[in-house]
Amino acid sequence: MSAAPAALDQTGGRATPTLATSPHLHGWWTTPRMMWAVVAALVPSLAAGLAFFGWQAAGVPLAAVAGSAAAEAAINRWRKLPFTLGDGSAVLTGLLLGLILPPSLPLWMAGLGGIVSIGLGKAVFGGLGMNIFNPALVGRAFMQAAFPVSMTTWAANRLAADAVSAATPLALVKFREPGLGAVEVAPPIRDLFLGTIPGCLGETSALAILIGGGALLLLKVANWRTPLAMAAGAALFGGALWACNPAQYPHPLFHLLSGGFLFGALFMATDLVTTPITGRGMAIFGFGAGFLTVLIRLFGGLPEGVMYSILIMNAAVPLINRWMRPRIFGAAR
Amino acid sequence: MVRLRLRDRSFRGGVHPRDEKALTRDLPLQDMPDPDVLLLPLQQHLGRPSVPAVKKGEWVREGQLLAEAQDGISAVVRAPRAGTITALQSGGTASGFPGRMIALKPGPPPPAADGEEARETAPVTLPALDPGAVAPADVVARTRAAGIVGQGGAAFPTAVKLAPPQDAKLDVLIVNGCECEPYLTRDYRLMIERPAELVEGSALLARTLGVARVVIGVENNKLDAAEALRSAAAAPRRAAWTAGIAVEVLPLRTKYPQGAEKMLIEAATRRRVPPGGLPMAVGAAIQNVGTVLAVRDAVVDGRVQTNAVLTVSGRAIRRPANLRVAVGTPIADVIAHCGGLTDEVARIIVGGPMMGVAQHDLAAPVVKACSGILALTREELGPSLEPGNCVRCGRCAEACPLNLVPSRLSRLAERQRFEEARDSGIEVCMECGTCAFTCPSHVPLVQWLRLGKQEARKLGRRAS
Numbered sequence: 039m040s041a042a043p044a045a046l047d048q049t050g051g052r053a054t055p056t057l058a059t060s061p062h063l064h065g066w067w068t069t070p071r072m073m074w075a076v077v078a079a080l081v082p083s084l085a086a087g088l089a090f091f092g093w094q095a096a097g098v099p100l101a102a103v104a105g106s107a108a109a110e111a112a113i114n115r116w117r118k119l120p121f122t123l124g125d126g127s128a129v130l131t132g133l134l135l136g137l138i139l140p141p142s143l144p145l146w147m148a149g150l151g152g153i154v155s156i157g158l159g160k161a162v163f164g165g166l167g168m169n170i171f172n173p174a175l176v177g178r179a180f181m182q183a184a185f186p187v188s189m190t191t192w193a194a195n196r197l198a199a200d201a202v203s204a205a206t207p208l209a210l211v212k213f214r215e216p217g218l219g220a221v222e223v224a225p226p227i228r229d230l231f232l233g234t235i236p237g238c239l240g241e242t243s244a245l246a247i248l249i250g251g252g253a254l255l256l257l258k259v260a261n262w263r264t265p266l267a268m269a270a271g272a273a274l275f276g277g278a279l280w281a282c283n284p285a286q287y288p289h290p291l292f293h294l295l296s297g298g299f300l301f302g303a304l305f306m307a308t309d310l311v312t313t314p315i316t317g318r319g320m321a322i323f324g325f326g327a328g329f330l331t332v333l334i335r336l337f338g339g340l341p342e343g344v345m346y347s348i349l350i351m352n353a354a355v356p357l358i359n360r361w362m363r364p365r366i367f368g369a370a371r
Numbered sequence: 372m373v374r375l376r377l378r379d380r381s382f383r384g385g386v387h388p389r390d391e392k393a394l395t396r397d398l399p400l401q402d403m404p405d406p407d408v409l410l411l412p413l414q415q416h417l418g419r420p421s422v423p424a425v426k427k428g429e430w431v432r433e434g435q436l437l438a439e440a441q442d443g444i445s446a447v448v449r450a451p452r453a454g455t456i457t458a459l460q461s462g463g464t465a466s467g468f469p470g471r472m473i474a475l476k477p478g479p480p481p482p483a484a485d486g487e488e489a490r491e492t493a494p495v496t497l498p499a500l501d502p503g504a505v506a507p508a509d510v511v512a513r514t515r516a517a518g519i520v521g522q523g524g525a526a527f528p529t530a531v532k533l534a535p536p537q538d539a540k541l542d543v544l545i546v547n548g549c550e551c552e553p554y555l556t557r558d559y560r561l562m563i564e565r566p567a568e569l570v571e572g573s574a575l576l577a578r579t580l581g582v583a584r585v586v587i588g589v590e591n592n593k594l595d596a597a598e599a600l601r602s603a604a605a606a607p608r609r610a611a612w613t614a615g616i617a618v619e620v621l622p623l624r625t626k627y628p629q630g631a632e633k634m635l636i637e638a639a640t641r642r643r644v645p646p647g648g649l650p651m652a653v654g655a656a657i658q659n660v661g662t663v664l665a666v667r668d669a670v671v672d673g674r675v676q677t678n679a680v681l682t683v684s685g686r687a688i689r690r691p692a693n694l695r696v697a698v699g700t701p702i703a704d705v706i707a708h709c710g711g712l713t714d715e716v717a718r719i720i721v722g723g724p725m726m727g728v729a730q731h732d733l734a735a736p737v738v739k740a741c742s743g744i745l746a747l748t749r750e751e752l753g754p755s756l757e758p759g760n761c762v763r764c765g766r767c768a769e770a771c772p773l774n775l776v777p778s779r780l781s782r783l784a785e786r787q788r789f790e791e792a793r794d795s796g797i798e799v800c801m802e803c804g805t806c807a808f809t810c811p812s813h814v815p816l817v818q819w820l821r822l823g824k825q826e827a828r829k830l831g832r833r834a835s
Binding site: 053055056057058059060061062063064065066067068069070071072125165167168177226261306310311312313314315316317359362364365366367368369370 | 802817
């Protein structure tokens with residue numbers, strides 16, 4: 039855009055029409071608006087987490103947001119880049135990280151995680167839009183490696199029927215006594231849906247996640263294909279195993295409602311930057327992430343697999359984008 | 372009644388800008404008084420410029436030939452009004468490129484000198500032809516003589532489109548009444564005010580092209596226009612000679628760019644024009660409603676194309692209007708006629724807001740295919756944002772009606788990987804602006820795509 043020459047001006051200098059190439063109109067959604075919309079969509083999950091784990095748990099997401107925001111501001115200042123906290127992306131990364139951490143985590147660890155998310159997850163790649171891996175998950179993967187004990191120490195859920203036990207449903211199923219069936223140790227589906235179970239701050243309540251995530255799907259800030267395909271991938275693979283041996287393997291619905299599955303499907307796998315561009319690509323990404331999640335949960339060493347499955351699929355995105363180019367309108371098959 | 376249905380036909384992709392047609396849709400077409408001077412570019416059409424056939428100082432009759440068409444793709448320019456040729460000059464045009472133009476001062480002829488015969492001053496008219504009997508070749512000749520160019524935006528000389536090659540097998544004429552560009556209501560007014568003539572003209576063109584079926588596509592935000600056309604197309608209202616031609620009015624979903632040739636043809640016939648192909652590749656011919664009426668007027672009434680029909684709108688125009696103006700009227704005069712600009716004007720556009728051209732010189736004239744003059748405020752342009760990094764959200768690919776991946780093509784153009792861009796179909800892009808409209812980072816996608824297309828075309832030329 040540049041100011042137009044005076045010949046244009048019919049308003050006696052009181053207005054300055056600008057020049058630009060078409061299109062002259064822009065849609066309402068901008069990147070900052072989309073980022074802040076996701077932040078807003080996380081509020082139900084945050085509120086549920088505080089209800090389950092107490093007000094003091096608010097420190098974890100606050101520390102994570104503070105860490106990522108401070109890292110973004112400091113790195114931009116050091117690299118002499120514009121101040122970008124207003125675009126909401128760093129705050130979103132910090133909040134996403136904070137909500138997938140145990141509620142009782144020492145705050146300095148959460149803050150450090152936020153710094154790593156932005157530093158190693160985003161800035162090293164060149165900032166917004168350039169990163170390959172989901173920054174919040176990079177931060178969490180770092181913390182899983184650095185603080186293995188704290189990252190698997192869970193607080194009891196105040197609203198749970200059993201308000202003392204602090205083992206997550208996934209751990210109960212994974213590390214159950216030999217001879218016990220998956221069904222016998224898994225909590226009722228109703229508890230998983232409402233979130234009255236131990237777990238990460240923002241991950242336990244399927245209901246809260248569906249409210250926020252559903253709003254994003256309706257607003258088309260998140261593409262419905264990815265979460266749907268991820269659910270399909272997990273349900274088909276998990277369901278096939280369950281059908282073969284219902285005593286050994288958990289019900290597919292358990293996979294969808296436990297751990298970080300829904301949170302990952304609606305808020306991590308729908309990240310704009312680190313997921314495929316085309317609809318078919320998004321479907322493949324989601325399906326792969328769902329499949330890998332069940333694979334890791336049932337056959338890996340860890341009780342939960344959402345984080346690694348999404349990170350692995352992140353790495354596959356350039357390849358998916360290359361293979362899944364749409365056929366040009368009217369081109370021969 | 373033509374009712375709005377959720378499943379009205381459409382195409383994959385596209386966007387929904389606010390249509391803003393309420394500003395002018397109920398304002399009947401009005402004639403604007405002639406300005407002091409008309410500027411008539413020799414190039415008001417796609418193809419080769421016309422060649423002046425008059426001299427400075429000469430007085431010309433309305434409708435008189437001012438510039439001859441060249442061989443091949445070209446179009447004549449006729450005098451929109453009687454007047455004196457004051458100059459053959461260079462000047463700015465609304466396309467942004469300077470061009471040669473004829474300046475004409477409307478007015479009566481100079482008094483005849485003693486002994487000189489009184490000259491003919493009546494407008495030049497062509498003999499009226501019987502639309503039911505005229506030979507196709509005569510329709511083409513008349514269209515060429517009248518200097519008619521496509522009113523849909525590209526300004527392609529219509530006579531060329533009416534004479535397809537012998538081996539083309541056409542079975543349907545599609546009349547484009549979509550008017551998918553926001554703000555514009557000129558086609559809507561033509562459909563509402565002249566439905567019978569539009570149906571007659573459609574039948575005339577169908578006969579000329581040798582097809583027995585006409586589909587008039589209208590977006591479903593103009594169902595009253597669809598209704599008017601449908602009732603005009605009902606058999607008892609039509610001339611006997613049109614009996615063998617089926618005229619169908621097809622409501623379409625309101626979505627940009629529904630009026631793009633390929634999109635409309637797909638919606639109307641479910642056939643997809645292949646990349647680089649013409650509509651005739653799938654048996655279709657397509658004409659804008661304004662073009663159909665211009666051809667009809669030239670044949671049935673013997674009129675030449677001397678007026679442009681356009682919408683003047685936007686919230687920075689004091690009195691929006693739908694106008695009939697003499698071709699060659701400077702944009703500044705049109706704006707002044709509409710009460711002038713408000714202080715909130717942020718951009719002045721000739722054409723629609725999605726594909727039109729921002730103006731830097733309001734002395735530039737209205738040309739034959741001009742569909743609108745818009746003066747928009749800052750708020751109307753949408754959110755203001757510095758172009759940022761692509762965030763790879765894929766919204767552009769989801770919206771691209773031609774299934775391209777605009778973010779990738781623009782990155783290839785930016786990195787000067789033009790060969791790869793060409794192999795990925797960049798030349799298919801029609802610059803509709805859908806991708807850039809939807810891009811949340813305001814990446815200047817269309818600009819990069821234009822550059823990429825240009826360079827890709829050069830590569831092709833070098834190779835051949």
